[in-house]
Amino acid sequence: MTTDAMNAVAPPAAVPVEARGLTKRFGPLTAVDRLSFTAPRGAITGFLGPNGAGKTTSLRMLLGLIRPSEGAAFINGRRYGDLPDPLRAVGAVLEASAAHPGRSARNHLRIHAMAGDVPGSEIERVLQVTGLDGAADRRVGEFSLGMRQRLGLATALLCDPDILILDEPANGLDPEGVRWLRQLLRGLAAEGRTVLMSSHILAEVAQTVDRVVIVDHGRLVAEAALPELTAGHDRGLEDAFLRLTGHAPEGPR
Amino acid sequence: MIRLVRIELLKLRTVRLPAGLLVTAAGLTALFACGNAYQAGRHGGSVGSLATAAGLRSVTTGTTWAMVLAAVLGVIIATGEFRHATATLTYLATPARGRVLAAKAIAAACAGALFGLVAAVIATGAGLGFAAARGDHGAHGARFALGAGTLAAHAGGAVLGAALLAALGAGLGSLVRSQLAGVVGVFVWALIVESVIGGIFTSARPYLPYTAATTLAGVQLGVGPGGVRVTVRTHPAVAAAAAPGPLPFAAAAALLAGTVIVVAIVARLTTVRRDVA
Numbered sequence: 018m019t020t021d022a023m024n025a026v027a028p029p030a031a032v033p034v035e036a037r038g039l040t041k042r043f044g045p046l047t048a049v050d051r052l053s054f055t056a057p058r059g060a061i062t063g064f065l066g067p068n069g070a071g072k073t074t075s076l077r078m079l080l081g082l083i084r085p086s087e088g089a090a091f092i093n094g095r096r097y098g099d100l101p102d103p104l105r106a107v108g109a110v111l112e113a114s115a116a117h118p119g120r121s122a123r124n125h126l127r128i129h130a131m132a133g134d135v136p137g138s139e140i141e142r143v144l145q146v147t148g149l150d151g152a153a154d155r156r157v158g159e160f161s162l163g164m165r166q167r168l169g170l171a172t173a174l175l176c177d178p179d180i181l182i183l184d185e186p187a188n189g190l191d192p193e194g195v196r197w198l199r200q201l202l203r204g205l206a207a208e209g210r211t212v213l214m215s216s217h218i219l220a221e222v223a224q225t226v227d228r229v230v231i232v233d234h235g236r237l238v239a240e241a242a243l244p245e246l247t248a249g250h251d252r253g254l255e256d257a258f259l260r261l262t263g264h265a266p267e268g269p270r
Numbered sequence: 271m272i273r274l275v276r277i278e279l280l281k282l283r284t285v286r287l288p289a290g291l292l293v294t295a296a297g298l299t300a301l302f303a304c305g306n307a308y309q310a311g312r313h314g315g316s317v318g319s320l321a322t323a324a325g326l327r328s329v330t331t332g333t334t335w336a337m338v339l340a341a342v343l344g345v346i347i348a349t350g351e352f353r354h355a356t357a358t359l360t361y362l363a364t365p366a367r368g369r370v371l372a373a374k375a376i377a378a379a380c381a382g383a384l385f386g387l388v389a390a391v392i393a394t395g396a397g398l399g400f401a402a403a404r405g406d407h408g409a410h411g412a413r414f415a416l417g418a419g420t421l422a423a424h425a426g427g428a429v430l431g432a433a434l435l436a437a438l439g440a441g442l443g444s445l446v447r448s449q450l451a452g453v454v455g456v457f458v459w460a461l462i463v464e465s466v467i468g469g470i471f472t473s474a475r476p477y478l479p480y481t482a483a484t485t486l487a488g489v490q491l492g493v494g495p496g497g498v499r500v501t502v503r504t505h506p507a508v509a510a511a512a513a514p515g516p517l518p519f520a521a522a523a524a525l526l527a528g529t530v531i532v533v534a535i536v537a538r539l540t541t542v543r544r545d546v547a
Contacts, residue, residue: 074547081365082358083545098365109362115355117285124284131277132363172359 033058033180033211034079038088041074041235048074050235051088056180056213061206063226063243064215067262071235072215073111076184079213080109092180104133108173109182113165113189118158122149122168125157126175133176143171148197162189170201181205183214187221199225223247223254233262271376274369278347278377287346291339292385298335299389303396306332310400320397320406324490326415329397331488333428336389337480338460340382340432344439345452347378352447357546367542371444375437375534382436383429386487390425424488427519431483434526438479441533445541473514479529482522491516 034056041049049071056062066072077083079090081097092100092107100106116125126140144150147167152160157168166189173181181202187195202212202225216222222229229246231239238261239246247253282288307329311319318325348371351357364370398421400406401414408415443452460480468475468491475481475491485491517525 077545077547080362082361083547084543100365103365104363107362109358111358112355115358117281117350117354117356119285119287121284124280128277128280128284129359129363131273131280132360134273 032091033093034062034182034213035091035094036075036079036088037091039075039078039085039090040087041071041078041083042086048235049078049085049232052232052235052237053088054230054237054240056211056230057228058179058211059206059209060227061202061212061214061225063222063229064213064232065217065219065222065229065258066215066232068217070232070262072232073184074235075232076109076111076182076213076215079182080107080111082111104129104176105178107180107182108176108178109184110166110169110173110186111182111184113162113169116157116165116168116172119156121154121156122160122171123153125168126153126171129172129175135176139175139177143174146174146201147171163191163194166190167194170198178210180211181213183212185216186214187216187218195221219255219258229254231258231261238262271369271373274364274373275376275380278373279380282347282377282381288343288381291343291346292388295336295339295385296388296392298339299332299392300396302335303329303332303393304400307396307400311406320401320404321408321415323408323415326397326401326406327424327488328490329400330394330416330421331424331428331484331490332393332396333386333389333432333487334484334489336385336428337432337435337483337487338456340378340385340436341439341442341456341460341480342453343381343385344375344378344436344441345443345456346439346449347374347381347436348440348443349447349449349452353449361546368538371440371534371538371542374444375440375530378436378440379433382439383433385436386429386432387425389432390428390487393428394421394425420488423519427486427488430523431486431526434486434523434530435480435483437530438526438533441530441537444537445533447541476514476517476522477525479526482517482525485516485522486519486526 032055036052036054039049039052040047052075064072074083078085079092079097089096097103123140126143127137130137130140144153147170149164149167149171152164157165160168166186170186187198190198202214206212223243226243228242229239230237243254246257306317307320309315310317310325310329317328320326320329351360360370361367398414406415407413439456442455446452446455464478464480468478468481476485481491
């Protein structure tokens with residue numbers, strides 16, 4: 018089936034996040050190569066791959082920030098740009114430093130509350146959820162990387178979205194922060210929300226996610242429930258990951 | 271669209287740079303207006319007596335720094351999003367990038383109008399204050415050499431000119447994305463390029479965007495920021511050719527507004543579509 022033919026078919030509305038034949042070429046380099054996967058409701062999907070595997074490019078294509086060379090990405094069955102109320106559909110954290118360093122955390126959130134048309138009381142809610150309530154009036158430039166990650170999550174949660182797309186959300190968090198993040202995401206998934214998070218901290222992923230999508234060189238190499246993938250491997254996810262991405266010799270199972 | 275403009279204005283109010291630029295514009299305007307008013311009518315000075323319309327006008331229309339800095343603010347409004355990686359959040363909230371660009375241009379115009387207003391109040395106040403203090407009255411018993419209508423028209427022109435230049439800055443900033451290149455470009459263009467082009471091709475001078483904006487504010491042709499008359503040595507044959515006068519107000523306004531729209535459309539069709547990585 019050609020890409021055009023695939024695009025013509027309306028995707029099932031039930032799938033919160035779907036990549037369909039996503040391809041992105043930068044000149045001669047194919048960063049993402051005919052990548053298809055889904056992220057279902059009520060689960061945390063880990064999006065894994067070695068550095069340079071095309072994870073960030075794929076997440077940005079899902080969100081309409083990067084235009085696919087071929088294929089398409091759907092959120093709730095629509096392209097991101099066609100969502101009637103995108104901030105209520107999806108909350109995203111793509112880079113922890115996406116805030117003006119001279120602006121206070123509270124003012125940063127005020128701007129996004131206005132963009133998402135949510136009341137100011139929601140700002141206090143997400144500040145509390147992310148533990149930033151004590152630092153809300155400090156300028157973001159004074160924040161540690163971990164605090165900026167929390168601010169990114171606060172921004173993503175501000176409009177109470179059903180889908181969360183997170184690029185390396187555990188980056189810069191201390192062990193307590195990693196545990197807090199895991200509990201937060203597990204709670205959100207338990208509420209029936211969809212979480213898609215990229216990561217390369219496999220030990221953390223193994224404790225957090227329900228299913229994994231593994232990419233290498235822009236291609237899908239595995240999409241499975243976590244127990245399915247790790248069964249029969251001594252060190253579970255790490256073994257499976259290294260075998261699938263071709264970084265470990267095939268040993269006896 | 272109104273909400274998008276309000277968001278852009280909230281962004282401007284929650285960082286220090288826009289206010290700092292406004293204070294800088296006010297300070298430069300006051301410095302040059304008072305300096306020019308002080309030396310007005312003095313022997314060997316370049317500014318005529320404040321008792322003459324030309325002399326008073328050269329002080330009260332000293333709003334050009336505010337116009338340059340309004341354009342700089344426009345560039346920063348557009349490029350700051352890429353410098354601080356907030357373009358991602360902005361486009362996630364509003365995937366229709368043309369609407370974001372339009373909102374930025376409108377917000378820039380609002381802020382630029384404030385720059386023009388503040389500068390016009392300062393320059394007019396300095397000119398009239400010095401004239402009153404020195405007893406430099408106008409001819410035929412008039413209190414000042416320029417009437418209230420003329421002063422108000424120049425002030426209104428400064429507001430409109432600064433607003434349009436700020437919107438142009440937002441368009442150019444969207445086009446180049448680089449804050450440094452955009453800001454340096456505005457200064458080089460306003461302070462050097464237009465003087466050189468205008469000096470060599472005098473017939474083209476009234477149609478240059480920064481010059482057109484200063485024409486709105488009543489600035490005489492060939493006067494750069496701070497009231498400094500800029501001259502470029504030209505071939506005598508060229509200089510002898512009759513230099514054209516400034517554009518009429520409506521033509522200058524239409525030219526600038528058209529330039530803003532063309533730059534915004536070019537930006538929309540080129541860099542604004544680009545991937546945000």
